[in-house]
Amino acid sequence: xxxxxxxxxxxxxxxxxxxxxxxxxxxxxxxxxxxxxxxxxxxxxxxxxxxxxxxxxxxxxxxxxxxxxxxxxxxxxxxxxxxxxxxxxxxxxxxxxxxxxxxxxxxxxxxxxxxxxxxxxxxxxxxxxxxxxxxxxxxxxxxxxxxxxxxxxxxxxxxxxxxxxxxxxxxxxxxxxxxxxxxxxxxxxxxxxxxxxxxxxxxxxxxxxxxxxxxxxxxxxxxxxxxxxxxxxxxxxxxxxxxxxxxxxxxxxxxxxxxxxxxxxxxxxxxxxxxxxxxxxxxxxxxxxxxxxxxxxxxxxxxxxxxxxxxxxxxxxxxxxxxxxxxxxxxxxxxxxxxxxxxxxxxxxxxxxxxxxxxxxxxxxxxxxxxxxxxxxxxxxxxxxxxx
Amino acid sequence: xxxxxxxxxxxxxxxxxxxxxxxxxxxxxxxxxxxxxxxxxxxxxxxxxxxxxxxxxxxxxxxxxxxxxxxxxxxxxxxxxxxxxxxxxxxxxxxxxxxxxxxxxxxxxxxxxxxxxxxxxxxxxxxxxxxxxxxxxxxxxxxxxxxxxxxxxxxxxxxxxxxxxxxx
Numbered sequence: 303x304x305x306x307x308x309x310x311x312x313x314x315x316x317x318x319x320x321x322x323x324x325x326x327x328x329x330x331x332x333x334x335x336x337x338x339x340x341x342x343x344x345x346x347x348x349x350x351x352x353x354x355x356x357x358x359x360x361x362x363x364x365x366x367x368x369x370x371x372x373x374x375x376x377x378x379x380x381x382x383x384x385x386x387x388x389x390x391x392x393x394x395x396x397x398x399x400x401x402x403x404x405x406x407x408x409x410x411x412x413x414x415x416x417x418x419x420x421x422x423x424x425x426x427x428x429x430x431x432x433x434x435x436x437x438x439x440x441x442x443x444x445x446x447x448x449x450x451x452x453x454x455x456x457x458x459x460x461x462x463x464x465x466x467x468x469x470x471x472x473x474x475x476x477x478x479x480x481x482x483x484x485x486x487x488x489x490x491x492x493x494x495x496x497x498x499x500x501x502x503x504x505x506x507x508x509x510x511x512x513x514x515x516x517x518x519x520x521x522x523x524x525x526x527x528x529x530x531x532x533x534x535x536x537x538x539x540x541x542x543x544x545x546x547x548x549x550x551x552x553x554x555x556x557x558x559x560x561x562x563x564x565x566x567x568x569x570x571x572x573x574x575x576x577x578x579x580x581x582x583x584x585x586x587x588x589x590x591x592x593x594x595x596x597x598x599x600x601x602x603x604x605x606x607x608x609x610x611x612x613x614x615x616x617x618x619x620x621x622x623x624x625x626x627x628x629x630x631x632x633x634x635x636x637x638x639x640x641x642x643x644x645x646x647x648x649x650x651x652x653x654x655x656x657x658x659x660x661x662x663x664x665x666x667x668x669x670x671x672x673x674x675x676x677x678x679x680x681x682x683x684x685x686x687x688x689x690x
Numbered sequence: 691x692x693x694x695x696x697x698x699x700x701x702x703x704x705x706x707x708x709x710x711x712x713x714x715x716x717x718x719x720x721x722x723x724x725x726x727x728x729x730x731x732x733x734x735x736x737x738x739x740x741x742x743x744x745x746x747x748x749x750x751x752x753x754x755x756x757x758x759x760x761x762x763x764x765x766x767x768x769x770x771x772x773x774x775x776x777x778x779x780x781x782x783x784x785x786x787x788x789x790x791x792x793x794x795x796x797x798x799x800x801x802x803x804x805x806x807x808x809x810x811x812x813x814x815x816x817x818x819x820x821x822x823x824x825x826x827x828x829x830x831x832x833x834x835x836x837x838x839x840x841x842x843x844x845x846x847x848x849x850x851x852x853x854x855x856x857x858x
Contacts, residue, residue, distance in 0.1 A: 323721070325720070325721050325750065327717045358743065359721075359743070359746065359747055359750065361750060361751065361754055361825075362751065362754065362824055362825045362828060365828075369813065373814070391740070392743055393740050393743060393744045394743060394744050394747040394832075394833070397832050397833055398828075398832045398833075401806060401809070401831055401832050404806075405806075405810050405813065405814070494736075494737070495736070498736055510738070511737075512737055512738070512739050512740075513737050513739070513740055514739075520739065
């Protein structure tokens with residue numbers, strides 16, 4: 303049977319994957335799809351997954367073809383569960399399949415897979431977090447703006463900033479690098495609302511902020527000259543999936559630009575040992591949530607594996623000598639709050655442990671604010687070219 | 691008729707006209723027109739992609755219904771406007787009296803019964819040959835749209851009106 307343009311079956315994952323736009327004219331035009339789907343449903347055990355994460359559009363005849371298979375399962379495979387996976391990025395899917403599932407009864411369910419996408423999403427959705435994100439963005443930009451040209455960013459480019467957060471980097475690029483267009487994508491609605499409002503206030507018109515899922519971007523192939531993804535691969539458990547998407551939307555010859563940390567190597571003097579202990583521990587707490595805040599030096603390996611060429615990595619180290627101490631201290635205090643109130647408490651750590659964490663953060667604050675102290679935050683910048 | 695004539699002459703956010711024989715000559719017109727209208731209309735929305743994706747999905751279902759249920763002559767006029775926070779899609783085209791009755795029956799049935807139950811009946815208990823107008827039940831059940839049939843701007847025309855609250 304020739305491959306179906308919209309449907310593929312991954313037998314290892316027991317998953318029917320529906321991708322793109324499926325608008326057949328009538329029932330007759332869905333025969334091959336029906337055969338494929340019924341054959342898949344016949345061959346699996348336990349649970350059949352129907353992946354609609356990237357199903358952009360589907361009309362009634364297509365829906366009827368899918369329903370045909372689901373009704374067949376209901377009648378002939380009472381042992382089988384069917385789970386339809388949708389994404390919040392494609393709004394019609396959740397509404398349409400919710401009704402269908404309610405009509406099909408037990409054994410049929412729907413999951414919006416990206417509902418709990420980021421383990422730290424709650425903090426990002428909290429509006430009180432925005433001033434700290436702004437400060438963090440500001441202190442990084444002060445150093446980062448000087449290296450971007452080396453990584454291939456130049457005027458008149460189409461730029462995508464994936465996991466753009468509150469849009470600070472996208473807006474700075476729009477201001478200072480005269481791009482043709484900057485598209486920021488993020489999965490936090492509150493961050494996007496903030497970003498859009500600010501862009502409007504600043505009259506930045508060559509800028510779009512769209513809701514999206516970095517692991518399943520709905521942007522076209524080969525569309526952008528420069529694709530950035532900053533401090534984000536480190537918080538996903540499958541960074542290679544996102545890197546693949548960054549590569550897909552980048553044009554041949556364009557560049558992928560990443561920054562990530564080695565959080566455990568945040569440093570300071572005096573009280574270097576207390577600081578080092580706190581950041582090692584905090585990095586471990588993030589690790590327990592499948593976030594790898596030591597991802598910085600691993601970027602070269604991941605980029606090489608992804609097939610990028612001309613890879614260039616350099617340090618982007620923020621220190622108390624190149625960064626405003628008061629701003630730096632605000633950022634460290636926000637890390638402290640999150641590390642203790644969210645990470646340590648949720649991990650069941652006792653008061654003594656939390657107190658020791660607190661002392662390390664306090665020492666770090668002193669190191670970046672005291673006239674004789676010295677402290678820093680190691681970040682790494684990397685870029686690679688998509689082969690032509 | 692007066693009401694529709696007024697609403698069709700008010701300034702439209704987007705309006706698209708084509709001749710009906712041209713529309714029904716190619717099935718892909720449903721997709722092309724729904725995409726064009728939705729994408730153009732969504733440009734100024736906060737999240738253009740999400741809004742356009744939802745809007746084009748609904749418009750496509752309406753156009754696929756019209757594709758099968760029209761007189762095959764005259765013109766097809768499509769209009770999208772924003773009215774009282776709702777997005778309103780209007781399609782004006784020629785119909786014979788039987789087709790007009792079909793649209794009026796659907797609108798009346800949806801207004802007086804639970805759209806989800808009606809949709810369920812069609813989905814599970816009616817053969818596929820009889821379900822060419824299922825799209826209208828479907829958009830009412832799945833997306834909560836409200837449908838109306840009004841007189842067109844000329845005799846022999848009807849205007850199918852779809853009210854959508856896409857800001858939910």
